[in-house]
Structure formats: C-alpha cells, structure tokens
Amino acid sequence: MTDESLMISISKGEKRAFDEIYVRYSGPLLGYFMRMLWRDREKAEDFVHDIFAKIIRKPESFDPTRKFKTWLYSVANNMCKNEYKKQEVRKNTSTGLDGHYALSDSNSNVLEEVQDMQFREQFEESMDALDDKHKEAFRLRHISGLSIKEIAEVLELSDGTVKSRLFYAAKYLAESLKDFNPVLNR
Amino acid sequence: MEKDIIDIVTEKEFIQLTASEKSELHEFCKTEEEYNQLKAVFASVSAMPIDTPSPKAETKRDLDALFAQTHPRVAPIWYNSVFAVIVPKDKPIYRQPILQVAAVALLFLLAVPMFSNDIVQEPTKLAKNENIETNDKATDKVKENELTKDMANDQLDVNQLETIVQDEESDIVSPADTRTSLAENSFPFTLTLEPSGNDRSRKDNSPILLDENRISMGLEGTPTPMAASGSVSNDFFDHPDGVFAEDKKLEAASSNDSDDRLSFAISASETDDLMDLLTVTF
Numbered sequence: 238m239t240d241e242s243l244m245i246s247i248s249k250g251e252k253r254a255f256d257e258i259y260v261r262y263s264g265p266l267l268g269y270f271m272r273m274l275w276r277d278r279e280k281a282e283d284f285v286h287d288i289f290a291k292i293i294r295k296p297e298s299f300d301p302t303r304k305f306k307t308w309l310y311s312v313a314n315n316m317c318k319n320e321y322k323k324q325e326v327r328k329n330t331s332t333g334l335d336g337h338y339a340l341s342d343s344n345s346n347v348l349e350e351v352q353d354m355q356f357r358e359q360f361e362e363s364m365d366a367l368d369d370k371h372k373e374a375f376r377l378r379h380i381s382g383l384s385i386k387e388i389a390e391v392l393e394l395s396d397g398t399v400k401s402r403l404f405y406a407a408k409y410l411a412e413s414l415k416d417f418n419p420v421l422n423r
Numbered sequence: 424m425e426k427d428i429i430d431i432v433t434e435k436e437f438i439q440l441t442a443s444e445k446s447e448l449h450e451f452c453k454t455e456e457e458y459n460q461l462k463a464v465f466a467s468v469s470a471m472p473i474d475t476p477s478p479k480a481e482t483k484r485d486l487d488a489l490f491a492q493t494h495p496r497v498a499p500i501w502y503n504s505v506f507a508v509i510v511p512k513d514k515p516i517y518r519q520p521i522l523q524v525a526a527v528a529l530l531f532l533l534a535v536p537m538f539s540n541d542i543v544q545e546p547t548k549l550a551k552n553e554n555i556e557t558n559d560k561a562t563d564k565v566k567e568n569e570l571t572k573d574m575a576n577d578q579l580d581v582n583q584l585e586t587i588v589q590d591e592e593s594d595i596v597s598p599a600d601t602r603t604s605l606a607e608n609s610f611p612f613t614l615t616l617e618p619s620g621n622d623r624s625r626k627d628n629s630p631i632l633l634d635e636n637r638i639s640m641g642l643e644g645t646p647t648p649m650a651a652s653g654s655v656s657n658d659f660f661d662h663p664d665g666v667f668a669e670d671k672k673l674e675a676a677s678s679n680d681s682d683d684r685l686s687f688a689i690s691a692s693e694t695d696d697l698m699d700l701l702t703v704t705f
Contacts, residue, residue, distance in 0.1 A: 250494035405452035411460035
C-alpha cells in the first residue's frame, strides 16, 4: 500500500493505516530531527510526536496529488526552521552526523578506525562551516535519501537549484577533506 | 527513487559518462579530477553508517490515545445491532455465532430424515398393535364375563347360603321348629330312654318328659353333661361330630312326671343341612 493511500485511510479513521505510516517514517524522522536539532533527542522525540499529531488531527492537510514523503519532510523542515528562529543562536548546532556512529567494519584495524574518526570530525567541522541552505540540501540527499526532485519539493526549489546546492556542498567538502585522500579514495 | 545526477556520479566512472551526462555535470566539475573528488565525497558520506533511532514507546502510546480521541470508533447501527453479535470481528471464524448456528441447523436437517422414517414405519406397527389390543380386549371381555358370571354365581351361592343360614337359624332358634325339622327330616337318631339316677327305680310305662331347656347340641368329642350323666346311649360316642341335645324336656301328652328326661345325640355328618350350618357358623 502506498503512503498516499494510507493517508487517505487515515483521514477515514483507519488506525491500521496510521500504524503503518508510523512504522515507516517514525525512525527516519527521529534521526532527521536529531541531526537538525543539535542531537537533542528529547526535542527530536517531541517533534516526531508533533508531526504525527498533525497527521492525526489534520490528515486533510496532505495533498494527495503530492508525494507523501516529500510532504512529510517539508513539514519536518519547516518545523526545524521555526525552531531555528526560536533558538536564534545556533552555536551548538551539530553537523547532523552522529558523533558516536559505530564503525562500519568492526574488524578494521586501528589505523583505519583513527582515520575514519578523524575524517568524521573533519566532515562535521566542514558541515558546520556550510551555510544552512547547502547543509539542508546535502542532509536531505545523503542522510534522508531524498532525490533531487523530492528535495526540490521539500525546499520548494527548482531541481537545478538543488543540484547546484548539492554540488556546491560536495565540492566544499572535497576541498576541506582533501587531506583525507586515502579515506576518500578508499 | 529515480536516479539523478548524484547517483550517476556515485555509480559511474568519468570515462563511462555519456555526452549528455558530461554536459549536465559540466557546470559542477569540468575535469576528471574534480569529478573523482566529488565521487569520493559522495561515496564517503554514503558509506558513513547512519543510525536510525526508534522513538520511545511513550510517543506511540500518546499518539494512539490521540488517534482514538480524534477518530472515535463509530460503527454503523446495523452492525451494532446484528452483525456485532453474530459476526464479531475479534473472534476466529470457527467461534463465530453465525457459523455455530449454521452447524446446528445442518445437524438438525440431517437428523430430521431419521425421525421421518420412523414416522412412516409407525402405522404398520400401530395396525399390528391394534390387532393385538383387540385380541387382548376380547380376551379381557371374556374374562370379564366369566368374572361377572362367577360373581353372579358367588352371589347366588351367598344368597343360597344366606337362605340356608336363615333357614338353619330359624330351625335353631325355635326348639319347636327344631323338633319339627328333625321330625320332618327324619334324622336318624337313636333314642334311648334310661332311667337316670333317681329314676332307676321307675318301673312303670309312663311317658318320659324331655326337658326342653336342657336339650343342647354337643360338639365333636365333647361329652355334654347329659352324655356324661350316662343318660345318652353309647351311640353318641360313635358320632363325635354330632349335635348333642340334652335336657330336652318333652312333655308327653299323658305324663306329668318332670323327672323323666330324654337325651339324644344327632350325627351332624349324616345331615347335610346341619353340616352346612356348622361350616357357615364357624
């Protein structure tokens, strides 16, 4: 069942449809909010609650002609923007990457682990240096897994603008992480 | 997800790019080196493990409560009234009342033909039973008739007996009648006249007077005072079941001697009437 048909069922009061939507998107949304809101898990949980509460209370706010995923992330992105405005100061904003990510290969040697950790730290620093619009597009593409077209919908931008932002962010990261060529070229 | 330019960079080498792809990428990377740098960045970011945390159970519970509050279950009236009872959603199909009712109905339909066969066969049996009953009734009627006849006979016997008893009683009650009866029936008895005690000196032929009040009947083997007195002949003892009469005082027509007594014994076995009388009385 597609997300869109599930949303139609939710608007008719089908609890199972809501449960299915929750299973599909609660985890990714929590991760997204955590990355966008300075790794604040409690705040991220609240945001997840709020966004699903909005789905329950006003399912008609979803336009069935649109793709649900992009609609959901656009709502989530707007929630984050509002939060940014509230906070005003974003000194402690993280790069959106988990500092405690486990290494993909647990059997890798110590040198590789150190290189990966250094690369991660450098990557986070580089992401912090990026402005919000590039960072936002980059996260949606590489962390949330949205396509350029979907990002364009979420951010209400053209596809070309999204591509430009994505390549700009990638070029910036490549430049800042050029010391990690061994990692990048691995 | 449809493939975009980022996917192309991630998947393809620079030499594998088509002309259209190269023209699309020309804006962002002009050389192969720049292309490879971008490719390395995208690949590295994609390779970074991204944790997908799960929300707390509390969050889900709160949302469930909110959903129940926002969308209360309002079932249609017809469902509540009928189908909620016979087709409950929360029960497996084999426990649903509609299926159970159907099973009972099926059993009933299967059982009806068995009873119907019995009903068809019943008239034959009933006819036979009626014959038997008719025979029984005839037998009973015959028996009843016989019984009625027996009862009638018994009644007759009773009447006869009563008549006899009355006759006998009438015979017994009056000594005069007894005498008459005895005389009429000509009971064979031996009358022995012997002078008793004081009368042994009597020598004349004057008539003997029987003391009427002292005539009695004696039972079997019971010598009456008269017999004991020796005034009755020895024939009395030959008939122990006889009727014994004593002190029967008979006034002789021509004698005034009150001391003369007539004692006699009657054998009851020799007289049917007396025997019946004895039997009925005791």
